Amino acid sequence: MTTTPAPHTSTSSDEYLELDVGGMTCSACSSAVERKLNKLDGVTASVNFATERALVTGIPPERAQLAIDAVRRAGYSAAVRSGDDDSWSLRATEMRISSLRRRLAVAALLTIPLCDLTILLALVPGFRFQGWQAVCVLLALPIVTWAAWPFHRATVRGLRRGTASMDTLVSLGSIVSFGWAVYTLLFAPSDSPGYWLGFGVTPAGADSIYLDVAAGMITFQLGGRYFETRSRRRAGDVLNAIGNLAVRTARLRLPDGTEEVVPSTSLRIDDVVVVLPGERMPVDGEIVEGRSTLDTSSMTGESAPTEVEVGHAVIGGTTNIAGRLCVRATAVGAHTRLAQMAALTEDAQRRKARAQTVADKISSIFVPVVIALAIMITAIWIVNETEPGRAVGIGIAVLIIACPCALGLATPTALMVGIGRGGQLGILIKGQDALEASGVIDTVVFDKTGTLTTGQMKVERIIAIGTVDVDDALRIAGALETGSEHPVGRSIVEHARTRHAELPGVADFRALTGMGASGVVDGRSCVIGNQRLLAESGVVLDDAAEAALDEVLSSGASAITLSVDGTAVVVLAVTDTLKESAEPAVATLRSLGLRTVLLTGDAARIAESIGRQVGVDRVIAEVLPADKVRVIDELKASGHRVAMVGDGINDSAALAAADLGMAMVQGTDIAMKAADIILVRDDLRVVVDAVLLSRKTLRTIRGNLVWAFGYNIAAIPIAALGFLNPLIAAAAMALSSVLVISNSLRLRTFGASRR
Secondary structure, eight states, X not given: OEEEOOOOOOOOOOOOEEEEEEOOOSHHHHHHHHHHHHTSTTOEEEEETTTTEEEEESSOGGGHHHHHHHHHHTTOEEEEOOTTOOHHHHHHHHXXXXXXHHHHHHHHHHHHHHHHHHHHHHHOGGGOOTTHHHHHHHHHHHIIIIITHHHHHHHHHHHHHTOOOHHHHHHHHHHXXXXXXXXXXXXXXXXXXXXXXXXXXXXXXXXXXXXXXXXXXHHHHHHHHHHHHHHHHGGGHHHHHHHHHSOOEEEEEOTTSOEEEEEGGGOOTTOEEEEOTTOBOSSEEXXXXXXXXXXXXXXXXXXXXXXXXTTOEEOTTOEEEESOEEEEEEEOGGGSHHHHHHHHHHHHHHTSOOOOOHHHHHHHHHHHHHHHHHHHHHHHHXXXXXXXXXXXXXXXXXXXXXXXXXXXXXXHHHHHHHHHHHHHTTEEEOOHHHHHHHTTOOEEEEOIIIIIEEEEEEEEEEEEOSSOOHHHHHHHHHHHTTTOOSHHHHHHHHHHHTTOSSOOOOEEEEEETTTEEEEEETTEEEEEEOHHHHHHTTOOOOHHHHHHHHHHHHTTOEEEEEEETTEEEEEEEEEEEEOTTHHHHHHHHHHTTOEEEEEOSSOHHHHHHHHHHHTOSEEEOSOOHHHHXXXXXXXXXXXOOEEEEEOSHHHHHHHHHSSXXXXXXXXXXXXXXXXXXXXXXXXXXXXXXXXXXXXXXXXXXXXXXXXXXXXXXXXXHHHHTTOOOHHHHHHHHHHHHHHHHHHHHGGGGTTGGGO
């Protein structure tokens, strides 16, 4: 195990213009918007599909309309993002989800009777009636027009910029199959067998219709798009959550000594604000009056509260536990550490890989090839056949058999089953990006407080100095700390009550903020606290007391000393409690070949102690939130694929920067929204389960994709040779879908053998 000091962090701020972009359906869309913006003179743009935002540099805010017009020319909507107001993008996303939900519902309700009717009439001739194809066409019409409109619209946009995607094949396949069905209905002779049977009687493409194929394809694709859009909506929530933590108002001390509550945005450098117990710091600043204890865990990762007094620096967003403080502002607004953390988190989100899904990557080649192949085969049959209708039908068969029904199901079904099983095991997986990342990670980075530890202080041991009755000393210590609200004091009281049901009273009690307490117990003058308090109280530590203090401090614990009548009698070692599941979880991860790292804001000695106990490979201590992102970036730059496990706001930027972010549920809302995977079960072994489940789900998706494309590769030549009639094609496509779903359903048994 090695320990590494925290790196130095510098920050810079550049002017930029941010746009909310609406209407993007895949990463090809974000690429199109990015290309259009980058064509503007002097402009450099980066578009994030996950957050649906564009960062545009090189154009002043007053010329924002120029960028908006460029986005609109690409076929998408845009609006300038103002501050932390996400109402525009949220409304746009909700409208898109609502639209997809309606289209999916209509498509599913019409596809089921359409498939039942066509198969029944094809297989049972006695149920046929004059014009049954017309009924099928009427059922299919809303599906291939209104329900499929998102695919048609995306196809048109792609054609304008000379690209093709999955949307292109879905749109083209549905239009061609539906158009051929209408042609057959209107122009095929009424005595043609294909006119009446439609499926499986005539050679491929001859007077046949493919309405159920078109309808099913649209329905499955809508289902997948709906699921993906809902998952993607969560990606941008982290920015709002961080903004909501900022203190909105502050208590400003005026020159005449009076106080006035003002908006935090109106504060200026050197203003003096008053912060009462229980309130959060509205600014970064320096204490000019008062003494108190601060909970800095949300900003620095320190598990133990921090004692502060006049001259100490404080950070905006930290909580004042006890005592009235007057703070002179040294940084306000966007220059506070909290605001910089929000910017870091957004930057980490922006730098996330915008890779397409596996299917879209393959289909970028597959789709143009299939379209060209269908056209070429049609032309070959026209040259060699006397009946152009048959040649056109074979070309349509090639196009339709290649339509990605199974491909459309391959990812969504595995995701749905895997995520459902994860929910049963206390694992919430947000989307495919998490699955992709989990399949390649080689390093797992843990935060300490609240992740490897409970975040609750505990008396680990008591070292007696000389011949002292330890039980009596503990009884006195518990009595002195009874009135304390400090986490260390509360832990001593709880420990004392485990041995003594009743604690003695304290006379002349004094709580000394940031140091400890004093009083008279059983007629004896007693002091409990840190070394500073003992020194101020005139307590001289002998060699035995100094040795006990060194022993506690070297172990990484906080040292609290009790003196009675001016003599130190015991030293209490107070530590954060390690989770029972931490060591086995780390050991299992290492057995899987993963490297483990402890990354914390705590002091090096405490971090090293925790690192030794859990068995991590490396400890990086005394790390500020901004440095955590730097550490993650350095690990990635050195070739590692990194997973970050954390729970607090100080982890949110690192969670977003990592290849895979995992947040413990007891952590803040910010951390959970920054993460790719949320761990609900308060057991670190769930991290192992999350990795294994994600990997298995990813393998299932890959297997589904291999089958889906393998089916197409085998079926297309058969259709091209004219041997594939419509009924066989429909059955093959249905079988392909069933196999994909069945393979995905195997994920339901994940982890059953271990529980």
